[in-house]
Amino acid sequence: MTSTDVSTDAEDSGPSGYAAARLRLLTEGTRSGPPRRAALARLTDAWLSGLFAAGAEGARGVSLVAVGGYGRGELSPRSDLDLLLLHDGGDSGAVAALADRVWYPVWDLGLALDHSVRTPAEARRTAADDLKVQLGLLDARHVAGDASLTAGLRTAVLADWRNQASRRLPELQELAAERAERQGELQYLLEPDLKEARGGLRDATILRAVAASWLADAPREGLDDARRRLLDARDALHLATGRATDRLALQEQDQVAAELGLLDADTLLRQVYEAARVIAYAGDVTWREVGRVLRARAVRPRLRALMGGGRPAVERSPLAEGVVEQDGEVVLARAARPDRDPVLPLRAAAAAAQAGLPLSLHAVRRMAAGVRPLPAPWPAEAREQLVTLLGSGRPTVEVWEALEAEGLITRLLPDWERVRCRPQRNAVHVWTVDRHLIETAVRASGFTRRVHRPDLLLVAALLHDIGKGWPGDHSAAGEIIVRDVAARIGFDRADVAVLATLVRHHLLLVETATRRDLEDPATVRAVADAVGSQGTLELLHALTEADALATGPAAWSSWRASLVTDLVARVAAVLAGDAPEEPADAAPTAEQERLALEAVATGSPVLALRAQTEPPAGEPPSGDPEPLGVELLIAVPDQPGVLPAVSGVLATHRLTVRTAELRAIELPDGVEGTVLLLNWRVAAQYGSLPQAARLRADLVRALDGSLDIAGRLAERDAAHPRRRGVVAPPPRVSVHPAASRQATVIEVRAQDAPGLLFRIGRALEDAGVRVRSAHAGTLGANAVDAFYVTGPEGAPLPGEEAVSVARKLEETLRG
Template sequence: MPFLNTTHGPASDDESGAGPRSPSIPETPVAATDLAKTRRQLANTENSGKLDAAALRQVLVDLHEFWLTSKGAELGIKADSGFAIVAVGGLGRGEMLPHSDLDLILLHDDLPPERVSEVADGLWYPLWDANIPLDHSVRTVPQALQVAGEDLTAALGLLEARHIAGDEDLSALLIGGVRQQWRNDIRNRFSGVVEHAQDRWRRAGDIAHRAEPDLKNGRGGLRDVQLLGALAIAQLTDGMASLRPDSPGAGPQLAYRRLLDIRTELHRIAGRPREQVRAQDADEIGAALRIGDRFDLARVISDSARTISYSIDVGLRTAGNALPRRGLAKLRRSPIRRPLDEGVVEHNGEIVLARSAIPSKDPGLILRVASASARTGLPISASTLSRLADYAPELREPWPAEALSDLLVLLGSGHHMVDPIEALDRTGLWGRLLPEWGAVRDLPPRDAIHMWTVDRHLVEAASFAGAMTTRVSRPDLLVLGALIHDLGKGRGADHSIVGAELAVQVGNRFGLWPQDVQVLSEMVRHHLLLPTVATRRDLDDPATAEHVVTTLGGNRLLLELLAALAEADSRATGPGVWGDWKSSLITELVRRAMRLMDGDELPAPEPLTPEQIELAHSAEFAVRMTPGQGHTITITMVAPDQPGLLSKMAGVLALNGIRSHAATVQSLDGRAVNTFAAIPLFGSPPEAGLIRQQLMAAVAGKIDVLARIETRDRESPIPTIGTVSASPGTILGGGASAGSTDPAVDGAGHPKNAVPALFAVAPPRAEWIDTPGGEVLLELRTDDRIGLLSRVTAVLEAHGADVRWAKLATLGATAVDTFNLTLTEDTPDVRQRLVDAVVAACPPPQPRSEDDGEDGPSSFGGTGRSGVPIS
């Protein structure tokens, strides 16, 4: 190198006041051709091998600063000269890469055009003649401010401006003026900032899930961190606030440095200003940075990009909420806190903790927060995640039933689960719930057909499985199996065998019954069985179906679950993996195997307990509430048996904000004895005596329970897919319950502020089951809702169907209800009309949005789409 030593020490100021410079830079001016030659030598991997990526960038910054200050002094660009050289882009940030352009502004204090032209030509022409890439402009401060006010891209660039040489006061006027103008105009420009970022993401894609990611412009890339800096300058966010040290990626600062180092090596290896990491360069980049091979490099890129994606989601959402108010907006009331679950509320479009919540004493709070986010589509507040990460203890093993239920609600919410799981994962909370996740986090796929990292593939598979929960009798095992079916990858052995062992470990931690743990383990062990056999063996050969039946031990439930898992796994792999051909083969294989297996065990009513018999004989109307585990309560209700009673009982509970997770419907000596396993939506349930009075009023016809439910949903102030009551203390007859001061209840017994309800994911299914004894059973599988049971049983009553007994269960977000019916007329037409009416009373499924489609990851990335308010 003609004038640059590769070692450098503390920076010092030269006589011209140009700022810090490495002592290794010579004191005499050099030609631009020497500058270009040194740039080429530094970019050569053989000559710069002693410099790591960060040192190389610093040497390049020192090199260009020295040339510019020297050349500026030669041209008379000094203090009080009326000229200043200002750098933007890489040199402005102090991040010069081997093949970065020079982005320069020659500022002047409205000097004569001849003098300005002379200085500009003397500065630009040597760089052009040396073939150094240059992006330049000549401006006065007012002109530069005008450009920044009209051009968003220029404004974002000028926010990174840095004085290099000449009149520092002139540079300070520009830099300070641009920042003040940015702060003053941010309310009007914020929507443009968001659209600008989204357009860039659409063009460049999501870095974390691209085979050849664009490190600079992609979602989760360097531009996003620079955007966070711009929002911090506008005083809307705290910029690159760190995540917890034990969080994956350890925060956006470290993620930014990793991507910047990779981009630096990419420039050196490619020999050009390339932004996309090509597969043929990946091994060399990984080796140069001592990361490992191309798979290790892909994992680092994915981890860093997802950390930055999470940070930009939070930053944009925080900035949108912090926009300054003007005019009448200043008089707007503060957002209302709407209850969602025990200890969880919605506030200002985010999921936050209730004021009474104590994370240190409530291990299940993490899952309740996540499930509330998935149910409503609202993002989790960053402060809430931070508070949970700091104080929430780990769940004891085995998990309480409530924790497992909340996990199943989360997994059963379809694609709405992706954002909350990503938020938990980026803040270290998901790894606490599922320690085995660390082995697959950001693990790149080994097959080109896979479009996601292994961990994201598992989440996608679970989201597709969430839309199939009404097709299987055990939706809980389906979504759990989808979530962990590839958990054995990245461990150096057959992932199906390793995963089956891990499934036992995970199932026991979740608190599943031993037989369910066995089924879950077998699902993981054989999740490739059906696709492999169906596509590689002759289905007409009887030995093919016999092989499947023998392998599965004749387990009909396991076969049913594997058929749904095969589809979810294929759809989550990539576009074109699941199609009509593969679907028809697996369907035919399952049909043939089912014919070789025995029939299912039919549902049957459970016998009444002595306590239930005693309660049935105690009074004409009776209600008993028994505390269960955690927030669960058992409610037994007794009333004279009559048509429509079940609908009224369920409706009374729904209007009191009590959601039923399971129920049994029976009778004794002309009295209905119905038991509900339930959880209040928020707070404590009303007294048993109050529910008894409401039930008596409903039975007497003084209250139309179903109409109240319909009115409540219709008058919800938030336009969502259904609503749930905001308060469990709602009174049906007017006023509030004794001693209640809940402001969410109005005088008519309606909640003042309803909240977003569950998104329907799977289509409802109702099927008839004929028993050998002639009993008529109707099985309903649908997404659960508060008020669902009241609506469905009202439909049965309206069609003349009498419910003799019923077994109702909610597995996660899916209701699996079996009704034993007596029909006034039992014909195929009557049955079909009844099925159609029951299905119509269920929540319809919502299709995956265009951005969540099966053909690939959304152009907006995996997180935060619902949480960016635009004013």
């Protein structure tokens, strides 16, 4: 059906004809994107024109005006209709009747309508008071009635906008910044708002408004295509959900991707992120230009008066060879020759980041258009300028984005293309892969005084996740890639080997510290063998902290920092030649012995809670140290079911277990019985900690079977069902036979949930194994728990038995 056919249907058949034609248009498989949006606008124009004509018999000086997105002719399937009934102030009764004849059929069809009835003077006054109204009127388009009335309003509104630009544009910028603070950056969100988030459709509309002011204009290259991609995604979202929504929720992304003919949800998000990045960068450049123009307007009259009416000279301050500062931006010197100076982009970027200034759009485009490729390996200056750029702290981000917007980054580092705009479907990560790498370099720049080779630290920070663009283990893939990249950058063989080790093992310290027993010599020796040298260990320690801090708030804490620092100290001792001794069973402390004797005397559990505080790693103690959690000491007469009972009670009291150790202790001579001592560190999920007496009372009931822990946890799960559409990957249980000589290490990876440790403990108890210690860790929605288990006699499990226990545990968790 052609657009002409659509219009005829709407006119001939009234509301029912319009509804039928609209449905056919939205379900056509051959038409989508801009053609469908334009056709839908034409169809709606024809229908509304018919309604207007039928109700406006004898009325003069009235017109129907489309504003906002409808005014631009961009109707998504569930878009609102933004309409203004404009009149010259004549017969108010006739105008009101006409409004009813137009508005009610729209409502009867269930279409969302944003409507108003105003004279041109009223419309201008409202726009003067409400910036959003003024933005909508900038896109005013005549639909029906007196065309001269509409044209007059458009001319007046544009004139008002241009005359008031110096006042209204700063107000508009402030509103955009507030909205970005609320909604976040579209290019990094897992569930972005396509309209309101920074870099979304609202910002694209704002750029059109700035251009209409004639004060400044946005970079046009790629902007229309970026806007079209977001509109296409919103169209598909409306069709997939049947709702007027701009929020691209996780459970709808696969369907939206299929609607657009894309491979999968990741491909969809990457396209959305790329579009948002173009719009956000164009906004940054545009607002800088607006600020420059407004500053110049404020200063120019005074300068001209001081110079007797002559033109003021433009100041240019040298920053580096071929690079100068001009009017708050970094530009190329007049004599700079990008075609003869391949290091110029890195030199200009480093100078800009060091000065804390933005790179001029003109300069970046000039370099992108004419710069020669760097030779391989890079000259020493290029490598030094890259390191300087990476070590400049927070200003690095804006400069890097400017280079990336014009394709210079992928020319310098071709492997960057695979991680560019790549989403990370993990709630712990707040950035895309590429932005996370830059954020890690920014964090690492604060640690350069801690290491002997800051250049290796910064480059490792930039490249540590470069393997995420490839299938398989990203650390293993990254090691291969970084060897090639580091050699091209110009590092020698020894440095390339160090960088490869850092990338291969960038997760080693934090994973070992939080998931393994640091008292076990095998743990420390394994890390020492992987790291190889004191210098590499020093770099890896700094990289670990920078990586975690750049991941998100949930990835690092003083508790994790303390564990990593402890591990690093132990590994450093091994690398220095001090081999760790096989640990003997440590004698109980005085407090532990007191609790154990009380447990024997009473025949029931005894527990104590003690807060633990320590300053963050690398910082001096302060008057208000950060809590690491609470140390929970429990002494229990030896009996079956202790681990599931304790972990279950803690779960019912909403306590998170960070580390857990369970062992039998020897009692003084003359005291009969065996006591299990549990030394755990816990933290409240929210609120305050429960009283020790309440925990003890529930533990007694759990051990004697009168407290139904499984039932309580099931009731809580039923009261808080999982989010619709969120499907967790299945749990995985594995055995690590070489991780310890004293015990068998069983590692559990599963979706974190209340009572998970209880379920694991009960399954291990049913399997007849003894848990020597447990190391619980949570990253976002994922739990990674390691259990050091032995047989009843205290020896590691034979290989086949260990595999059997792991398999049964995995089956239990899946069930």
